[in-house]
Amino acid sequence: MPILARPFRPDEARALRDIRLQALADSPLAFAERYDVALAMGGEDFGAALAAGAVWGVFDNDCCVGMAGLNRLVGANVEHKGYVWGVFVSPAARGTGAAQALFRAIIDHARATELTVLSLGVGDFNDRAKRLYASFGFVPFGREPRAVRVDGLYIDEVLMALEL
Numbered sequence: 001m002p003i004l005a006r007p008f009r010p011d012e013a014r015a016l017r018d019i020r021l022q023a024l025a026d027s028p029l030a031f032a033e034r035y036d037v038a039l040a041m042g043g044e045d046f047g048a049a050l051a052a053g054a055v056w057g058v059f060d061n062d063c064c065v066g067m068a069g070l071n072r073l074v075g076a077n078v079e080h081k082g083y084v085w086g087v088f089v090s091p092a093a094r095g096t097g098a099a100q101a102l103f104r105a106i107i108d109h110a111r112a113t114e115l116t117v118l119s120l121g122v123g124d125f126n127d128r129a130k131r132l133y134a135s136f137g138f139v140p141f142g143r144e145p146r147a148v149r150v151d152g153l154y155i156d157e158v159l160m161a162l163e164l
């Protein structure tokens with residue numbers, strides 16, 4: 001059966017919280033947010049993300065096994081730009097096409113809502129994620145030194161963009 005990504009529904013804040021916490025626990029070097037901070041956040045914070053309607057999930061029956069978000073920039077001269085965040089697939093679901101389903105959904109939505117460029121930042125160490133983004137046509141356009149600091153360890157990020 002083909003793997004499909006769909007937007008989280010407004011009543012799925014709990015599922016979003018679960019997969020986000022799983023992401024932060026599994027891959028602490030890959031995200032801006034920290035697990036213990038997110039753990040302390042209430043369901044309303046995750047509900048607010050869903051109200052914007054810009055977070056997709058991949059579901060195996062009712063269980064969420066992957067997520068990715070898309071934020072449109074605010075401001076008349078930058079609202080053509082979208083920023084992809086929070087890309088994560090559960091370890092057991094990696095290599096199954098879940099990540100590809102998420103990116104197909106995001107890119108379709110971006111085109112349908114007249115975004116003309118997507119960007120993201122990816123840890124320099126993260127070859128698997130870089131391969132995924134490159135396979136969808138994202139190209140590196142810069143590097144942010146010390147983009148993330150985790151327990152005193154600095155990680156540079158490669159900035160990548162896709163023109164739609």
Ligand SMILES: CC(C)(COP(=O)(O)OP(=O)(O)OC[C@H]1O[C@@H](n2cnc3c(N)ncnc32)[C@H](O)[C@@H]1OP(=O)(O)O)[C@@H](O)C(=O)NCCC(=O)NCCS
Nearest residue numbers: 027030087088089094095096099122127128129131132135
């Ligand atoms: C990044 C992530 C979403 C990719 O999803 P996935 O299901 O693992 O993706 P795939 O298995 O399709 O792998 C993507 C590409 O990396 C390749 N790959 C697999 N393992 C790899 C490895 N250890 N090193 C380098 N490339 C690897 C795959 O072959 C594929 O490339 P291809 O299309 O040229 O064959 C997932 O691995 C993940 O959630 N990682 C932890 C969180 C994370 O790093 N998120 C990104 C934050 S920017």
